[in-house]
Amino acid sequence: MLWLYLHFPHLLLDHIQRNQDATGALVIVDGSGQAVTQACATAQELGVEVGMRLKTALGLAPDLHIMQANPKQEVWLLEDQARWLYHYAAHITLAPPDGLWAEVSSLQKLYGGLPAIWQTLEQALTERQLTAWIAIGHTPQTARLLALTGKGECTDDKGRIMTALGNLPLQAAGFDKKACSRLQRLGLSTLADVFALPAPELARRLSPELLSTVQKIQGTRADPKTPWQPPHTFRHRADFIQEVEHTQGLLFSLQRILSELEEDLCWRQQDTDTLQISLQHRHQESTRLLIRTTGPEHRAEVFLKLIRLKLDQQPLSAPVTALTLTVKRFAGRAAPTGQDLLGESQDLNEAWHTLISRLQARLGDQALKQLAPSEDHRPECAWSANAVRKPTKQPETEPAPLPHRPLWLLKGPQSLDQTPTHWLSGPERISSGWWDGQRVHRDYYIAQLPGGELAWVFRDHQDGWFIHGWFG
């Protein structure tokens, strides 16, 4: 068996960078936001290194762009790459978070030798604007260790591979920290030094686990790798370091994603009629767009045209920080009737969903809203009409009792031009919202107007009088 390993040293970084035209120094930080896990070339030129504390990095490069790593996203990204590699090799195994194995001995004939495989991959990586370190080994671990250290060579000569492997420093062998420091304290520095120790001594004085790791590297112990199966969905995401404020800014990444979709569909020999696009914003709920084609489709330009239309109708509500495109519905090319391949049972959720979809299709997305109270002292902000969401579970906290408010709140205050006959309650002073530029400062009263209606009226800080709602 011959294994090929692809190590993506900064997958997330590459992924973000290929979605922008030009960026300054950019780093990825770990989940806690403390340490730099990936740094782009510009950042490295400024002295930022992987493993550095973010504080130090900012000291070196004050204008650094920062992105926080998201384990979920890393998995998706790696699966993207697996799907791509699946075009070339049948036996693929994921090595999260940043590596892939491919069994290549069977491929040599197909491609006409190792160099051809190697070259094909390198070329494809360049096209995809991704960096990966490739290595080949007779065991999965050998390929992986050589790839991780960037010592991979396009050869299947066992002697050469073993020499390269033996020269690896202890720290690069993937031993656990304790074992590694023990070996170092014995004065050992390379993997060859470890191979030289008698196996029984290694198990006895260090640990059986260490011996097992060493043997897996050497190939004297089995190390089976389960083949990966491509999932049934297509999901791609683009992150933006600088928030995108105009539709135009999204098209660049959309184009790339759609052409990958086209490639994917072609390879699947399938079409789709529904694209789900989700636009993330920094402070708001994400915007969800549903793109439906009239019939099964796979061409990127058709999708792009539709999306353009949709975005023209519906300008961005807020700057976008990330974009996700998901396709879950696939139809075989041979069956253009649009058969649903999703075998989900029609539960209540599904029925609700179908109803909403139908209504939306009939009336347009904008026409359908869901009302909800919203905690804010300002009457106009105390409720919201949001896009329809799937019913969620009961909220965990009891909502606060609602204050005494008119059932009919006017769309905007209307000036009060009659003198009320009775003042029933008030003043209730509302002074709030200074933080978002929509400060209100009003005294509210319930008053009966000459016509007998009960009105909710207020006086603003300029002494103007307005009606804001009606009581029943």
Next chain:
Amino acid sequence: MATGYAELFCFSNFTFLTGASHPHELAERALELGYNAIAITDACSVAGIPRAWAALKDSPVKLITGSWFELNDAPSSSIAPRFILLAKDRQGYAQLCKLITTGRRRAEKGRYQLFARDIETHELDRCFCLWLPPSTEHATLPQTIACGEWLLRLFEQRLRVAASRSLEVGEELQLARIRELADHLRIPVVATGEVHMHSRDRQPLQDVLTALRNHKTLENAGHCLFQNGERYLRPLSVLQKLFPESWIRETIQIANACQFEPGSLRYEYPPDLVPSGETPAGLLKRLTQEGERRRYPSGTPLKVQALIRKELGLISEMKYEHYFLTIHDIVAFARSQGILCQGRGSAANSAVCYCLGITEVNPTKVELLFERFISKDRNEPPDIDVDFEHQRREEVIQYIYQRYGRERAALAATVIRYRPRSAIRDVGKALGFDAALVEKLLDGIDWRDKSTNWHQQILDKGLTQNPQMANQFFTLVNTLLGFPRHLSQHVGGFVISAGPLSELVPVENAAMQDRTVIQWDKDDLESLGLMKVDVLALGMLTAIRKALELISTEKGTPFTIQDIPQEDPDTYAMLQKGDSIGVFQVESRAQINMLPRLKPETYYDLVIEVAIVRPGPIQGDMVHPYLRRKHGLEPVEFPNDAIRQVLERTLGVPIFQEQVIKLAMVAAGFSAGEADKLRRAMAAWKSHGDLTPFRDKLISGMLERGHNQDFAERLYQQICGFGGYGFPESHAASFALLVYVSAWIKRHHPAAFYCALLNSQPMGFYSPSQLVQDARRHDVTVLPPDVNFSQWEHTLEGPTHQLRLGLRIVQGLSRHGGQRIYENRPRQGYRSASELRTGASLNQRDMELLAGANAMAGFTADRHQAYWQLLDYEEPSALFAQETETDYQSEPCKQLPQPTEGQNVLADYRSQGLTLQRHPLALLREQGHLQHCLTAEQLRTTRPGIPVQVAGLVTGRQRPGSAAGVTFVTLEDETGNVNVVVWLATARQQRKPLLTARLLHVKGVIEKEGDIVHVMAGKLSDLSHLINTLPVSSRDFH
């Protein structure tokens, strides 16, 4: 028409994250509005009272002391009540403090817990209770009535129903209910403002605090926020519109009935120390006389006798005997336990304190006048800080607790306040700024870069594009600055009282277990005229005591500080060379540079040395004039006799804080009161004070009296420099004594000196590695740790006093294990690893650490083989325990490489943080990595002005506040330290090597001033990678 108003419900910002105004702001606003009285009623706290009191002293507005409470449980069939208690008189105040103490002591730091039962059992008959009935939404009428009835039973005619008008939704219902309750219970209604801020402008800040308290942002805080900003101190005209006249009249009646005045709190001294039949004055006199006989065995000099008489007269005139007796008692305890201590501060350096043993500063040696320290005019308590050995201070603290009991002794609080960093962080959080962005912003701010203020820096960084948002942000941050965040414990300020302390001030828990703090900090105590005793920790005292013990062993007879000869020329000669690593106070780089310039020859020179390298004299540009005058390069002149009196000892240049204050009086015509205000403003300047009001007065006052503008400006700059770092002569005098003692030990008993310093770590400026190198440069032989020779502590060995490193140097080694190695050591020493393991019953971890330290040199070939041996070990199961105890030496493993010198050096550093082998720089130099680099030693003989290259391990990076933008880097090589100066522009261009290099290479220009050598940095390069190649390349080399 009502005649005025008394606000009885105010949260200040001592109700953390709730009140949005300082106590003094509330007080001052109440004065402006013409209120009759104002009560500060923080949540289970009286922490804000002293500050409000200071603001209202001598004003017509009465301050009422009270506190707000919410109980944790409900009296039967009602709901947990909230109410305010107001102290009617001193006794009521004591009752209030006691209740607060109960609630606070029961809960973790910063919280309180009170139950209905507590209110029933605590005596509260001298307090008014203002009941805040629950809202109609939260409780039914029967529940509310039950609650009211319960309170009525407890407080009878001292109960009121509080009504407030915040104009919020549902208020009409609430007011109706309040009327109903008042009728039903037959108690009067009293108007309150439910005040959270002194002015409506603070609403945004109040909203921010509320959001923070609820862990929300403003946008999602929703109904946690108040509906409006009505909870402020309202003008009388507004109040009269909102409340019925009778409710307002009631406020005034209550205010009139509250007669407690915080200024009436007087410290009552613990009487414990004076035996019956003796007067405090008599006792103090007797103790002083006993001390005289000890200090002056051949008779007290006449001058000192006169001084003592004068001082005792002053003390008894001011009735301070108890204070001196208390300190004497603590110091006497420390003496009896062999704990070194040294008093400092105003009043400490008096002849009486010398006789009482509180200080070692001999009044015949220094002319320090006691009167200067106890001010008759200021009527302030004397202030004596006592430093104790840092490793044993806890014993002293426990003694105080034991002697006076926890009821009567507690630590003063330190109010932790919002600083720019925390304020920006919190306001950013409330405004919903991206946390990562805020951190980025904070990191981007150069706090030292005074040229641009941080506001501008924030704008430059573009945290927000919205200028309106930016403005709000600045305003909020600025207002929040200086707000208290929580109470922490003071480093060592004890308050000891005659009666239960909790009747004087509430006591609460500190974060540290078994520590309690009072609710006031040292400024509060000072403004109320209460006395505290400072029990501080000083590492150098530990080191001195240990060194004295070693010298005693060496000499075979006890050797004490008193046995150290005074004014020893060799000691001064050493200091004049700047050879002061490890010496107290003068070991910093700045001090090392100053020593050869100041050339101290006498004790008083040391007093000046200690005080001169401080921001005050440096910012006031007083250093150079002083040096010029000291070395006779400039005449010593005084404009007039008054100034001569103040400045004579320092050659006409103001150096000490006292002199600056005194100068403000004699040169600028400040009155004693004004000078005192200036002193307080200086102390507070760093946190929240403002000195500008004094500037004009100072400068015009000095110009009027014929001083020139330049001197006046410099004096003002010096005052600013003293802010927060003020260094008074009275402290310098005590410190200088320890400088001399430690310098003498270093000069005459270097082995004992370094041994004691190493055993007192962590302390001082230098790492053990630097101390060991300095020791070796002073011809002290240092031996490595060894299981067959070392004890736990470092020791002196053999007739030549070789310094044997103790096992404590092995990082991570367990103390018990280390001690057993020494205690169980066989006479002939351990012969094998297994004998060591069983003999000292060491665990695997300790064994591995010892192997890593190469501390088994007697029976293992090298650390690799030692480690190999240890790895072949399994915890013996109980059954076979006997069998595995065979003494067996395992075969060396052929496959293991022998450690190279480089590997050994690195392993030493990893295990002990230092090496006794060659310095890494020596190895690198030998390997040819550092061609063209000069050593520290070579630099000393190199001509100034020429370009040089140096390299070394980075042991220090410093950016002193007093040197604008300059970074000082200290590099260490095999011959000593190289001082590198990096200017701001250079630093900005080469941040990376400057900030991250462990091994730094510098191209620069050598500069000299006397014996001081600097390299002015040009190009910096990071050579840290060479450290890791040490083992590899040295193997190649051999």
